[in-house]
Amino acid sequence: MFESLSSKLEKAFKTLKGQGKISEINVAETVKEIRKALIDADVNYKIAKQFTDTVKEKALGQNVLTSVTPGQLLTKIVNDELTLLLGGKTEEINLVGSPAVILMAGLQGSGKTTHSAKLANYIKKKGRTVMMSACDVYRPAAIEQLKVLGEQIGVPVYFEEGNNNPVSIAQNALKAAKDQGASVLIVDTAGRLSVDEEMMAEIGNIKNAINPNEILFVVDSMTGQDAVNTAKAFNDVLDFSGVILTKLDGDTRGGAALSIKSVVNKPIKFVGMGEKMEALDQFHPDRMSQRILGMGDIVSLVERAQQVFDEEEADRIQKKLLKDQFTFEDFYTQIQQIKKMGNIKDLMAMIPGVGKAMKDIDISDDAFKGIEAIINSMTPGERKTPDIINGSRRKRIANGSGTDIQQVNQLLKQFEEMRKMMKTFSKMGGGGMPKGLMPKMPFGR
Amino acid sequence: MGIFSFFSKDKKEKLDQGLEKTKSSLFDKISKALVGKSTVDDDFLDQLEEILVTSDVGIETTLKIIDRIQKRVAADKYINSSELNKLLKDEIAKLFDESGLYENDFESEKSNKPYVIMVVGVNGVGKTTTIGKLAHQFKSTGKNVVLGAGDTFRAAAVQQLKIWGERNGVHVVEHGMNTDPASVAFDALKYATENNSDIVIIDTAGRLHNRVDLMNELGKIKRVMSKIIPDAPHEVLLVLDASTGQNAFEQAKQFTAATEVNALALTKLDGTAKGGVVIGIADLFKIPVKYIGVGEGIDDLQLFNKHEFVDSLFN
Structure with a gap:
């Protein structure tokens, strides 16, 4: 019943693709969705109406940049406006007086x-x-x-x-x-x-x-x-x-x-x-x-991640990623750290937009089991230089890990893609990736 | 009249004054609602949407009601304003129909003796007060009532129930604070069986429905009761605060999952909140609303009447 706003907006914006500017026509449906979401969250009917009118005004005529989708842009406007309305700074209690x-x-x-x-x-x-x-x-x-x-x-x-x-x-x-x-x-x-x-x-x-x-x-x-x-x-x-x-x-x-x-x-x-x-x-x-x-609590996620991730370890991996020296051993360490953060599904739900996609998927804490088993069945040499894993090695790893050769292939492919992606990021300069957070995670089945 | 007839005259007049504007404008719209056509005009529907949403009916249920009205009007045509008014209330009242049957008075013989009621809900909805008032209603029809002080967590909750026991002259089974609530329930049922009581009402501590551990505890309290009386509790009464918004859906869902709730009580209806969220809950979960709370006095508990409730949304 309470679908999150971000997933609703994603839906509403499907009709919006390819538009250069937010206009009266393409914003109407979306504004309606925002209002519904606010009312579902128990915001007063009239206030929800006023609020969405303000948002609409601010959104109209804004150029949609190529780097953000109109949905993301509008979500940001909504979020900023809402935060503003809820009050800027935290106010302390007044304890002046005796008593x-x-x-x-x-x-x-x-x-x-x-x-x-x-x-x-x-x-x-x-x-x-x-x-x-x-x-x-x-x-x-x-x-x-x-x-x-x-x-x-x-x-x-x-x-x-x-x-x-x-x-x-x-x-x-x-x-x-x-x-x-x-x-x-x-x-x-x-x-x-x-x-x-x-x-x-x-x-x-x-x-x-x-x-x-x-x-x-x-x-x-x-x-x-x-x-x-x-x-x-x-x-x-x-x-x-x-x-x-x-x-x-x-x-x-x-x-x-x-x-x-x-x-x-x-x-x-x-x-x-x-x-x-x-x-x-x-x-x-x-x-x-x-x-x-219902945007998910990105702040809590980041805070929890900070509590668990070892800063130095993250730095070390970051450097390796940039130098294209990321190995299966590092990957394994990262999985262990992610597991420490708690239930995977809970964590994923905290990421805006992911909540909806993960709703019906049953991800247990065993989600990494297959991946771990495959990595465990590799020799130290294979973990360091995955390139040496040929056909017969793949067969051995599949047998040893109780998986099949397709799963081993899939993991190797995803791992390679991940490394490529990191290379691109490092070329773009500035590191690009948030510390300690992995790029696209290859979930096993 | 309905619910509001129980207010003092002063308060009722105040309330009516406050609601006057909404009322007249809705009825204006109804008379303007394009008599004789097969559609209702948008202005009227907007107005209706506002009334329902501001009564906490929620978007989903509001859209469902509007959809039903539009279909009825399309089918019946040539409808006049007073007919539309009646049709509207009928359609809303219908949503309560499938939520099950319930006895219409406090006097009738209960299906079991003792008849066991377990009262559950989140913090601060008025569980203990509702129990005090329920005990009074049953007692005044000549029934023999026993209370079980199962809220052993909130400071002074046992004391609060004991005061209600004294006011009503009914026995309260208690083990004091910070004791095992399941064992209080067990002893209350045992006492009732030995003393030939008609009704046992078990209080429980308020708990937020997303606390898995505390919800499991409720399940345990319920299971322990069946050791004394196999089909007890006969009634699991979820108390909802009329001022609660859409979160009441989650409350109904989680408490039903933990304890198979089969009756609802809606409290604090003497305020400005309308409690419209129960329409959707009764419809979705098929749980009947049995009681409403309309004040802090010992007499301020009534049996739910769907027509009076629906009227109050528009009055």
Whole structure:
């Protein structure tokens, strides 16, 4: 059901081939696909419409360079525009004030209590003394929940058993924080619906009573079309200063982030990425934009690759490639490194455009088994100088590896092509290839 | 009326005011929808698309509905505006029809005694609150209810369910926090069998559906129950938050794969979110929506009515 945008665009652009410029006619179908993809990702209907209008305007009349396809060009425009809309830089939390007061607000079940504690833990690790205040007097055991979390992270919790007035609890908590010399006070509140006037007035009163430095709107990243209404209603009452986007460790595309940003224009300051107290991260607009578009997470792939690849080894292989000294031994080493990066299918899915192609192919971690077996059946001499592998050697290798002669031939052919390609790259100058990443991988069967 | 009749008058008026614009413009379009022709005009369809999409119905299901309308109009011709209005609602309501039968009240005798309900869902959708309200509904029809505090993970979740138990005067089987949820379920069923209870409701911890380990844990809790009562749980109730968007599809898919979900509850319908995503879910997975949550009070749980639900999309 949720085909990624890039694969949809690839489809839409099939009709576009051979056109020199992006024009009104050839862009219409594509813009429709982008809008559908945004709505599938839960971006608000109206915002998706506005957004695609902007993209269309920017795309019209652009020259399609020979080196990029119109699809790639438009994907880039969409991605850039989206990243821009989601906010430029990461914004830090404002902790000025003694104590600095942070008020948490949001719908029921968005994760306010959990994120009060996560935030307390985050601030505490920065060396500040934090106190939390339990002002959710409605949901059964909500106060108890904050107390338990406070204990876990070693942060004191101010609460008043039997007091049903959250405004006075918040006020008293502020006094207590001052008395005890806490430098940050986090005020947890009850979940409330934006149409509940009484409850919205109440949180307005809490705000007026404690004059917070930060008001954070806590919102579930799985929220659908209603995100705009809710965000606007909370902002109208509270004029909040930032957003925490929770449950982003799920598989939601998270279009709500764009809807909220467009409607209230407040920065997303944190994202919740799990149930552990440490699972609070800074917000990266570029990654979010790729997630909404279903473009695959190239950044994560590169980061994971960097963690696993041995820099020196990569350098050594790079040099060999350029000098056309790349052997089956080097190839074997590279396979081992790729295997270390994790499940092959997961990795491939992270590459934009590849996701779709790999959808129905079952690639297990055994994908390299045939190749490894063939290389293992070669003599050291054969691995170093593949040119010596003649007909009878091929037969022996096939027998030894439990494959057949066609498979051996195929691998040798692909290996030769790979070497040729590397030669071309080195002639083009500058190395051309990204460090450590292999060119076209010859997958065995 | 429907769902909205349960709001206080104030809130209902507010909601109606807010929705007034959409409503009148759609009905304008309907009356302009080229009476007597075999096609519906594009303006009307655009308007319809917007209403459905902004109710979280999703693109696929919206296109399906529009396609059905166009076919019906092509076949029936000479349709007037009030007929088109009715036809539209009928076609949407039809999508719920094949999702299975469900009892229409809380009183009727259950197929089993004890009748075991296992409640599952992602974090924060309102599982524990729904259980508290369900217990109240069953209790008030004279049924003997037992609750199992199977959310042993989220801080104070057991405490939360115990408070609901006290409010309802029903027994809660619990082992405290950080204990094995499967063994809580086992003991709850054992208690119910020994005490001749009518209904057992098992709470579980919220979990994101892409966590394979946690989904496997649900499967285990379910399997353990069948050791006491072979066909238990009789009902696996997936709780969905009305404000959730298209991700609800994945939730339905993954929870069904892990626990064979056979009933849905849609919560937080008292807000501005319409919960339209359940139309596609009921249609695709053939799982009936049984309950809706319309507030935090003990009485704020109702049986789902497809006609009222469809009306609320356009009201």
